[in-house]
Amino acid sequence: MQSTAHQSALEAKHASIDRRLAEESHRPLPDTALIAELKKQKLRLKDEIVSH
Template sequence: MQSTAHQIALETKHATIDRRIADETGRPHPDTAILADLKKQKLRLKEEIVSL
């Protein structure tokens, strides 16, 4: 049961980061450093979700 709650929490964080990436990309002058950091965070979360 805990792993399911953990997985849901990770998926929620992943979706939040995805929205932040979309928001930053939609800006007239997106900050490439912020985008790179968000994409790294998203990838780490995705890897952790897959490992479950």
């Protein structure tokens, strides 16, 4: 089982990516490549959070 600190760090990183994703999505001309990469990173983190 993961330590609480590690779990919290993963969740904080997930939230940070979520904010960056929201910011980029609301720009007049969002960078679709960046959005796709952020979504992949967010999904990887979520998988890691859930698997532990």
